[in-house]
Structure formats: C-alpha cells, structure tokens
Amino acid sequence: MNNTHNKTGFARAHTNIALVKYWGKSDEDLILPTNDSISLTLRDFYTDTEVTFEKNIKKNKLWINGSRVDDSKLLRVNRVIDLVKKKFKINQFASIKSVNHVPTSAGLASSASAMAALSGAAWKAATDLAPDLRELSKIARIGSGSASRSIYGGFVRWHRGIDHDTSFATPIPTKNFDDLRIITVVVNSAAKKILSTNGMKSVAQTSPFFDSWVQQANQDVTKMISALEIGDFDKLGMIAEQNAMLMHSTTLSANPAFTYFEPATLQIINIVHHLREDGIHCYFTIDAGPNVKIICQQNSVTSIKNKLQQDFKQDQIIETQVGPGITFSKIEGNHD
Amino acid sequence: MNNTHNKTGFARAHTNIALVKYWGKSDEDLILPTNDSISLTLRDFYTDTEVTFEKNIKKNKLWINGSRVDDSKLLRVNRVIDLVKKKFKINQFASIKSVNHVPTSAGLASSASAMAALSGAAWKAATDLAPDLRELSKIARIGSGSASRSIYGGFVRWHRGIDHDTSFATPIPTKNFDDLRIITVVVNSAAKKILSTNGMKSVAQTSPFFDSWVQQANQDVTKMISALEIGDFDKLGMIAEQNAMLMHSTTLSANPAFTYFEPATLQIINIVHHLREDGIHCYFTIDAGPNVKIICQQNSVTSIKNKLQQDFKQDQIIETQVGPGITFSKIEGNHD
Incomplete structure (x- = not known):
C-alpha cells in the first residue's frame, strides 16, 4: 500500500488535432475507436495539472x-x-488542480490535453516508478479518446486495438516537418450544439456510409504514415483535407442529418482553395466543430494570414506549430 | 416519309425539383441513372418551344x-x-424557337423543362400521331436525365431501367397535396462551378460512399411513394430533406471533395431548423447548386416568408406550387 505519502504529481500535456480523424467507437465504455487515427500535437495549447492523493477527503475534487x-x-x-x-493500489481520493493554456477563444478541444495531463499527474502522485507512456496513453484514453494521442509529441498514431490493453497511441517516425505550421481560424468559440461524442454515436448508428468511412479512414492512416515517413508535405495536406471532408460527409448522411459547418467554415474552405489556385501550398482540416485549421509551411504563413485578415479579425487567427509530448517537471515543462 | 409538311409543333413543359435525387449514371450515353428518383413538377417555371422541320436548312438551328x-x-x-x-423517318433539319419562363434569377435548372418541351414540340412537328407520353419521357431523357420527369405534372417517378426502352418516368398517385407550396430561396444565380453532370460523375467514380447512396436512394423512393399515397406531408418532407443531405454528403466524400453549399445555404438550413423548432412544418431540399427550396403547406407560407425576409431580399424568395404536365397547344398551354 502506497497510500499515505501525500505526494503531488505534476504533468503538462499538449492538445492535438487529428489529421486522420477519430470518428466512431466500437466500445463506448472502454472508448475503443472503430478506426486508427493520426494526430499532430500542438505547441501552444496545453494543460498543466497537479494531483495529490489526500487522506482527509471523501471524493475527488477538481479545480480548473x-x-x-x-x-x-x-x-x-x-x-x-x-x-x-x-x-x-491507492485508496485515497485525489485533489486535482488544472490550468488550461488553451485560449478559450481558440475553439480547440481541451479534453485531449486535460485528460493526458491528468493521467500523467495522477501517475506521478501515485508512484515513484517512471511513467510508462504506453500505459499513460491507455489511461488517458479512458478519460477522452483523443487524449491517448496527447501523451506523445509530433505525429502520433492511435491504434484502435480490440480491448483496453491493445488500444493506445505511439509516435510516428517522420522527417522534414520542422517548418510545419497550423493556423487556426476561429469561427465560433461558443460551446458546440452537438458534442463530438454524440455526433459520432449518431453517425455510427444511423449513417448508411459509416462502414465505408471506417474502411477508408484505416486506409488513410496507411497513406498518411507513408507521407510522414518520406516527408511529403503536400501528400500530408491532401490526405488530411480529404479525410476531414469524408468525416464531415458522414454527418450529412446521419438520420437526422446534421453538420458542424457554419457559413464562415465554408468561407474559409473557399479561401484555402483560392490560395492553392494561387500557388500557395496549404490545406485544411476541421474537427467536430466549425473552426478551420489551415496546415501550411512557415514560408506561406504571411500570405495566408494576409488573405485571412481580409475577412477575419486578428484575434480569430491563431498560429502554432508542432508540439512536444507530456512532461512531468514544472521547470522542464516550460516549453514556451 | 413525312418530310415535306413543314408543320410547326409546339409544347410547353414545366421544370421539376427532385424529392429523391437523380445522382449518378449507369450509362453516360443513354443517360440511364443508377437509382430511381422522384420529382415534383413546378407550376411557375416552364419552357415554351416550337419546332419546324425545314427543307432549306442544313443543320439544326436554335433560338432561345x-x-x-x-x-x-x-x-x-x-x-x-x-x-x-x-x-x-424525317430527313430534314429542325428550326427551334424556345422561350424560357424560368426567371434567370431563380437559380433553377431549365434543362428539364427545355428538353421536355423540345421533345414534345419535335414530336408534334414530325407526326400527326398523338404524343405517347412514355415515349416522350424516353426522348427527353436523352437530352437531360431530369427532363424525363417533366413530361408529367405533379409527383413523378423516373424508373432507372436497364436500357433506353425501360428508363422512363410515370406519374405517382397521390392525395392531399393541393396545398403544397415550394419557396425557392435564391442564394446565387450565377452559373454553377461544377455542373451537376460532372459532379455526379466525380462522385460515382471516386466516392467510397457511392454504392451505399444508390442503395439508400432506391429505398427512399419506396418510402416516398408510400408517403405520397397516404398524403403524409411531414413524411414527404423528412424523406426529401434526408435524401438531399445524403446526396450532398456524397460530394464531400468525392476525391477531390467538393460542395455545392455556400455560406447562405447553411444559413437557410438553420432557418428551416429554427422554424421547425417553432412548430412550423417545413423542410428543405437542395439540388446540385447553392439554392434552397423550402417545402411547406399553404398555411405556413406567410410565417416562413416573414422569417426569410429578415435575411434575404424579396426578389430572392420565389413561391410556387404543384405544376401540370406537358401540353401541346398554345391556347390550352396558358396555365398561368
């Protein structure tokens, strides 16, 4: 029993965007996905969390x-x-203090970074054993599917698996992506009308296209890994954009049909298409919400921002880049 | 040989909107569709066409x-x-004069009414035999798939068939739809970037969802016929709306992905959803373009127009109702 040390564990984990989407569960309780997915961990959006197992409390307590x-x-x-x-084998309850460094206006999901950081901090509070990242990925998954990927930095694959022990994320070997940039265009920072967990459930249960989605998404994972291995930016962008459109396609095919797109979402899609026609290499991805993330390289950032600023305010345009994996020390953790 | 009579044939045919969409061809040359479709012929949008087979011309000539x-x-x-x-067995060429009574601003396809009227007028110019509507439907189909349906008034089914002789439209027995109204909201009257014929070809060739679309659309036809037979307006509306969303879903799943939606299209979809939440029975359908057609009953027209007028101009909102089939006499033809 390791239940009286009152030690505080700390972890910082960064949020991620999916380049091949997690969209559909094969097990609602264990949060096993129907398809493998691939994400990119983001530098500027993260959660810091402290966990202490305490003798004198009778339930878990959380401060955000x-x-x-x-x-x-x-x-x-x-x-x-x-x-x-x-x-x-801890039998105490936890006191949890979490600080989100995901600008509330960013319209980015903080559940990935939050659940990853919580898992890491809880591990550190519970034991002196060095954290096992694969184990942490599984624990984080139980809090939020996409959190399994936020354990690692860079490009990450979540293997769907068949049970708790086989469903976890691993980093993907890549090259040539140091100059990759992500420009988030915030259309609407209000809470989503249809939570992603409900959206994917509705699609899985009612869309005639769902089985084809699963098959196609698994193929996209294979294609994306090959693009990442050879460092082909345009291939990465095209696969990500097509996969995002395919995912959003499934929402229109659900019964009742729904969409996460808002008018401005389509406006930004058109802007990306026009930029590409003008020879600027950029692509978009869209999660289960209206905001658009533009994937580009450092040398295109200025042109893209100039174009966006014709229609959007400066604070709706947030730039970031490839971010690191989970860290456990407050000092080491200051990446930015 | 009936080639010297210089007789002029006349026909008026009305355009239609699909409630279960025609989307995909199994034969590009014969224009055989992959799925059956169901349309509603519209009263206020039609084409008047005159055809004369003439001795002294060496090719067909057309005036619009x-x-x-x-x-x-x-x-x-x-x-x-x-x-x-x-x-x-005519061996002369035709002189064709066509007048479109489809307001150019309406953003409605005139090819359905145009090809149907052309077929009827050519028949009347060629022979004194009374037009056979099923034959006309097949001839019109060769000009434009959806024209096969514009031969009949009211609700019409296009049987996909397996060859030229088995692919034609027939009217559907219905009741209780005299008070049905269609409100077209014109978002953009400019020519489409992706013609429907190209859009459906791209989807059929590249979408992983296409086979499921065909299967689902054929099921929707069966459901829609049952809704029409029993006169269930809400069932009609729900099936039409779901089917339209499913069709547009396939465009997002094509490679490259595309969409006919524009920002204002989503705005109108939201308005329809809000109206429905407020207890107004209305549904939408959208063809291969950005304009939205709202399906409602006469007693809801005022509420719907009032709501639309908050965001759209009066001349973007065009009301019509169930229209008649093809007619062949200039005098009889004055329906409006």
Missing part, C-alpha cells in the same frame, strides 16, 4: 483555472483517477 | 429567348432531334 468544478461533472475525471488508484 | 444559340452548343438538342427524326 482556480474555480472548483461541480462534482457532478467529474465523470471522466473519476474514471481516470479510479484506474490509477486500482493500478497502484 | 430570341437569340440564336451557337451551333457548337447544340449537342444535347441534336441528340433529341435525331431520335425524333429516326423514329418518324
């Missing part, structure tokens, strides 16, 4: 950005903490 | 709204005329 979160909203947090407690 | 059309653009017109000439 200094504010106590209602206990009824800790469902996913409790699942992660329970897993760590079980693994290391 | 009084202006001579370049001979290089008569490909589809020549196909229709050739078919009629072959059928009735």
Whole structure:
C-alpha cells in the first residue's frame, strides 16, 4: 500500500488535432475507436495539472483555472483517477488542480490535453516508478479518446486495438516537418450544439456510409504514415483535407442529418482553395466543430494570414506549430 | 416519309425539383441513372418551344429567348432531334424557337423543362400521331436525365431501367397535396462551378460512399411513394430533406471533395431548423447548386416568408406550387 505519502504529481500535456480523424467507437465504455487515427500535437495549447492523493477527503475534487468544478461533472475525471488508484493500489481520493493554456477563444478541444495531463499527474502522485507512456496513453484514453494521442509529441498514431490493453497511441517516425505550421481560424468559440461524442454515436448508428468511412479512414492512416515517413508535405495536406471532408460527409448522411459547418467554415474552405489556385501550398482540416485549421509551411504563413485578415479579425487567427509530448517537471515543462 | 409538311409543333413543359435525387449514371450515353428518383413538377417555371422541320436548312438551328444559340452548343438538342427524326423517318433539319419562363434569377435548372418541351414540340412537328407520353419521357431523357420527369405534372417517378426502352418516368398517385407550396430561396444565380453532370460523375467514380447512396436512394423512393399515397406531408418532407443531405454528403466524400453549399445555404438550413423548432412544418431540399427550396403547406407560407425576409431580399424568395404536365397547344398551354 502506497497510500499515505501525500505526494503531488505534476504533468503538462499538449492538445492535438487529428489529421486522420477519430470518428466512431466500437466500445463506448472502454472508448475503443472503430478506426486508427493520426494526430499532430500542438505547441501552444496545453494543460498543466497537479494531483495529490489526500487522506482527509471523501471524493475527488477538481479545480480548473482556480474555480472548483461541480462534482457532478467529474465523470471522466473519476474514471481516470479510479484506474490509477486500482493500478497502484491507492485508496485515497485525489485533489486535482488544472490550468488550461488553451485560449478559450481558440475553439480547440481541451479534453485531449486535460485528460493526458491528468493521467500523467495522477501517475506521478501515485508512484515513484517512471511513467510508462504506453500505459499513460491507455489511461488517458479512458478519460477522452483523443487524449491517448496527447501523451506523445509530433505525429502520433492511435491504434484502435480490440480491448483496453491493445488500444493506445505511439509516435510516428517522420522527417522534414520542422517548418510545419497550423493556423487556426476561429469561427465560433461558443460551446458546440452537438458534442463530438454524440455526433459520432449518431453517425455510427444511423449513417448508411459509416462502414465505408471506417474502411477508408484505416486506409488513410496507411497513406498518411507513408507521407510522414518520406516527408511529403503536400501528400500530408491532401490526405488530411480529404479525410476531414469524408468525416464531415458522414454527418450529412446521419438520420437526422446534421453538420458542424457554419457559413464562415465554408468561407474559409473557399479561401484555402483560392490560395492553392494561387500557388500557395496549404490545406485544411476541421474537427467536430466549425473552426478551420489551415496546415501550411512557415514560408506561406504571411500570405495566408494576409488573405485571412481580409475577412477575419486578428484575434480569430491563431498560429502554432508542432508540439512536444507530456512532461512531468514544472521547470522542464516550460516549453514556451 | 413525312418530310415535306413543314408543320410547326409546339409544347410547353414545366421544370421539376427532385424529392429523391437523380445522382449518378449507369450509362453516360443513354443517360440511364443508377437509382430511381422522384420529382415534383413546378407550376411557375416552364419552357415554351416550337419546332419546324425545314427543307432549306442544313443543320439544326436554335433560338432561345430570341437569340440564336451557337451551333457548337447544340449537342444535347441534336441528340433529341435525331431520335425524333429516326423514329418518324424525317430527313430534314429542325428550326427551334424556345422561350424560357424560368426567371434567370431563380437559380433553377431549365434543362428539364427545355428538353421536355423540345421533345414534345419535335414530336408534334414530325407526326400527326398523338404524343405517347412514355415515349416522350424516353426522348427527353436523352437530352437531360431530369427532363424525363417533366413530361408529367405533379409527383413523378423516373424508373432507372436497364436500357433506353425501360428508363422512363410515370406519374405517382397521390392525395392531399393541393396545398403544397415550394419557396425557392435564391442564394446565387450565377452559373454553377461544377455542373451537376460532372459532379455526379466525380462522385460515382471516386466516392467510397457511392454504392451505399444508390442503395439508400432506391429505398427512399419506396418510402416516398408510400408517403405520397397516404398524403403524409411531414413524411414527404423528412424523406426529401434526408435524401438531399445524403446526396450532398456524397460530394464531400468525392476525391477531390467538393460542395455545392455556400455560406447562405447553411444559413437557410438553420432557418428551416429554427422554424421547425417553432412548430412550423417545413423542410428543405437542395439540388446540385447553392439554392434552397423550402417545402411547406399553404398555411405556413406567410410565417416562413416573414422569417426569410429578415435575411434575404424579396426578389430572392420565389413561391410556387404543384405544376401540370406537358401540353401541346398554345391556347390550352396558358396555365398561368
């Protein structure tokens, strides 16, 4: 029993965007996806989390950005903490303090970085054993599917697996992507009408296209890995853009049909197409929301921003680049 | 040989919108569709056409709204005329005068009404035999797939068939739809960037979802016929709306992906959803273009127009209702 040390664990994890989307679960409880997915970890958006297992509390307690979160909203947090407690035979509850460095206006999901950081901090609070990243990826997955990928930096593959033990992320060997840039265009920072978890469930249950989506997405993973291995930026961009469109295609085919696109989403898609016609190498991807992420290289950033600024405000345009994996020391953790 | 009578044939045919879409060909030359489709013929949009087989001309000549059309653009017109000439052993060329009563701003395809009227007028110019509507439907199909449906009024089914002789439209028995109204909201009256014929070809060749689309569309036809037979307006609307979304879903799944939606298209989709939440029974359908057609009943027209007028100009909002089939007499033909 390692249940009286009151040690505090710390972790910083960065959020990610999917280049081949996670869209559909084969197991709702274990959060096993129907298809493999590939993500890119982002430098400027991350979550810092501290966890302490404490003797004198009777349930887990969470503070985000200094504010106590209602206990009824800790469902996913409790699942992660329970897993760590079980693994290391802890019988105390956790006090959790989390700070999100994902600008609320960015319209980026913070659940990936939050659940990854929570897993890492809980591990460090529970044991002196060095964190096993593959194990952490599985634990994070139980909190939020895409969090499994935020354990690693750079390009990451989430292997769908067939049970808890086989569904985890691994880093992908790549070259030539140091100058890759992601420009997020924020269309709407309001909460989504249809949460991604509900959207993918509706699609999986009602779309006549779902089985073909799964098949195609798994093929896209293979193609993307080859593009990453040879360092082919345009191939990466084309596969990511097509895969995003395919995912959004499935929402229109659900019953009832729905879409995450808003008018400005289409406007940005058109801008990217026009930029490409003008010889600027850029592509887009869109998660389960209206905001668009433009994938480009450093030498195109200025042209793209100039074009976007004709229609969007400066604070709707956020640039970032490839980010690192999870870290466990407050000092080492200051990447930026 | 019936080749010296210089008789003029006249026909008026109305355009139609598809409630279950025609989207994909199994034979490009014969224009055989991959799935059955269902349309509604529209009262206020039609084409008047006169055809005369003339001794002293050496090729077909076409005037639209009084202006001579370049001979290089008569490909589809020549196909229709050739078919009629072959059928009735005519060896003269045709002089064709066509007037489109489809407001150019309406953003509605006029090829359906144009090719249907051309077929009827050519038949009347060629022979004194009373027109056989099923034959006319096949001839019109050779000019433009959706024209096969414009031979009949009201609700029409195009049977996909397996060859020229089995691919034609028939009227569908219905009840309770006299108060049905269609409100077209014109987003963009400019020519389409991707013609529907090219769009459907790209989808059929590249979308992993195409086979499922065909299967689902054929099921939608069966469901729609049952809704029409029992006179269930809401069922009609729901099936039409889902089918339209499914068709547009396939464009996002093509490679390269594309969409006919423009920002305002999504705006109108949202308006329809909000109207429905407010208890107004209305649904939308969208053809291979950005304009939205709202399907409703007479008693909802005022509420819907009032709502639309908050965002769109009066001349972008065009109301019509169920229209008649092809007619062959100039006097009888004055429906409006």
